[in-house]
Amino acid sequence: MMRLSTKGRYGTRLMLDLAIHYDNGLVLLKDIAKRQELSEGYLEHLVPLLKSAGLIISSRGARGGYKLAKTPSEITIKEIVTALEGTLSPSECINTPSICQRADFCITRDVWKELEEKILQTLESMTLKDIVDKYEDKIKNSVTYNI
Amino acid sequence: MMRLSTKGRYGTRLMLDLAIHYDNGLVLLKDIAKRQELSEGYLEHLVPLLKSAGLIISSRGARGGYKLAKTPSEITIKEIVTALEGTLSPSECINTPSICQRADFCITRDVWKELEEKILQTLESMTLKDIVDKYEDKIKNSVTYNI
DNA sequence: TATATTCCCTACCAATTTAATAGGAATAAT
DNA sequence: ATTATTCCTATTAAATTGGTAGGGAATATA
Ligand code: FES
Ligand code: FES
Numbered sequence: 001m002m003r004l005s006t007k008g009r010y011g012t013r014l015m016l017d018l019a020i021h022y023d024n025g026l027v028l029l030k031d032i033a034k035r036q037e038l039s040e041g042y043l044e045h046l047v048p049l050l051k052s053a054g055l056i057i058s059s060r061g062a063r064g065g066y067k068l069a070k071t072p073s074e075i076t077i078k079e080i081v082t083a084l085e086g087t088l089s090p091s092e093c094i095n096t097p098s099i100c101q102r103a104d105f106c107i108t109r110d111v112w113k114e115l116e117e118k119i120l121q122t123l124e125s126m127t128l129k130d131i132v133d134k135y136e137d138k139i140k141n142s143v144t145y146n147i
Numbered sequence: 148m149m150r151l152s153t154k155g156r157y158g159t160r161l162m163l164d165l166a167i168h169y170d171n172g173l174v175l176l177k178d179i180a181k182r183q184e185l186s187e188g189y190l191e192h193l194v195p196l197l198k199s200a201g202l203i204i205s206s207r208g209a210r211g212g213y214k215l216a217k218t219p220s221e222i223t224i225k226e227i228v229t230a231l232e233g234t235l236s237p238s239e240c241i242n243t244p245s246i247c248q249r250a251d252f253c254i255t256r257d258v259w260k261e262l263e264e265k266i267l268q269t270l271e272s273m274t275l276k277d278i279v280d281k282y283e284d285k286i287k288n289s290v291t292y293n294i
Numbered sequence: 295t296a297t298a299t300t301c302c303c304t305a306c307c308a309a310t311t312t313a314a315t316a317g318g319a320a321t322a323a324t
Numbered sequence: 325a326t327t328a329t330t331c332c333t334a335t336t337a338a339a340t341t342g343g344t345a346g347g348g349a350a351t352a353t354a
Contacts (some may be wrong), residue, residue, distance in 0.1 A: 061322025208351025
């Protein structure tokens with residue numbers, strides 16, 4: 001089904017939540033979980049991946065929390081999703097040809113390779129700021145309609 | 148991991164094998180399985196999907212087999228993969244918003260939607276003929292090197 | 295007609311992956 | 325010392341994946 005796992009999807013929502021609250025200082029994981037209606041316990045598993053990719057910064061203890069390691073315009077969705085999912089390759093053998101004896105003369109190799117490149121290109125062209133801006137426009141417009 | 152399942156990957160190899168032998172009349176599934184080093188029993192599960200999508204034609208009984216329902220240049224990888232995988236959506240809620248209460252104000256919806264569109268665009272631009280031609284060039288060149 | 299060959303269909307199954315939960319250790323502020 | 329928070333490890337239930345097994349139905353040919 002070529003679906004992104006919840007790691008990638010929930011983790012992106014986590015990062016977008018941090019982007020929305022970028023000016024508020026440290027943000028609690030508990031609050032992100034509440035706003036995004038996600039399990040805090042599960043989000044805890046994603047945080048180390050984002051941290052070691054240099055995308056977020058954390059502070060422990062009382063008054064601790066998380067914040068983005070760069071400004072929202074400097075973080076692309078590609079960085080986020082690859083940090084969380086490892087690779088976006090439609091087929092394992094693309095990145096690790098050694099696992100496949102057929103790699104040299106495999107007829108589909110180029111197909112999946114090209115697809116992976118397009119996926120990465122697409123996600124690289126989107127920054128957190130882009131998404132947040134679009135989202136805030138949408139919310140504003142929907143409020144107008146409700147008047 | 149956003150990987151295509153074996154349905155999509157093996158099924159594409161099956162279709163490319165049929166494309167390579169397009170002028171040879173009916174092709175046995177047994178032979179496809181042997182050439183592609185795939186389990187015949189498993190391929191049997193993919194065949195109905197390709198058939199009901201109008202991509203292959205079958206003939207039962209002795210001297211039966213499979214062939215493409217259209218010429219290789221008329222069949223795109225998008226048709227094949229969507230027939231096999233159902234949807235290529237990175238997130239379920241894109242195609243079925245009803246399953247998700249957050250759909251209306253979901254901040255990531257547009258991201259996955261745009262990604263799905265790019266994926267479909269990419270796969271639609273590739274026909275079986277394109278891939279086979281590239282493959283045969285590659286084989287020819289590698290033979291030349293071996294002389 | 296009998297037989298061999300091939301596609302077709304259903305049921306089952308083992309292994310892996312996914313999406314969590316649980317319990318506590320480390321760290322920082324008050 | 326107490327409280328709030330991140331961090332780490334282990335466990336697990338459910339779902340998905342990638343098959344296998346066995347037989348039935350259709351067709352060509354002898
Ligand atoms: S490279 Fe492994 S099957 Fe194509
Ligand atoms: S539409 Fe369902 S979570 Fe985004």
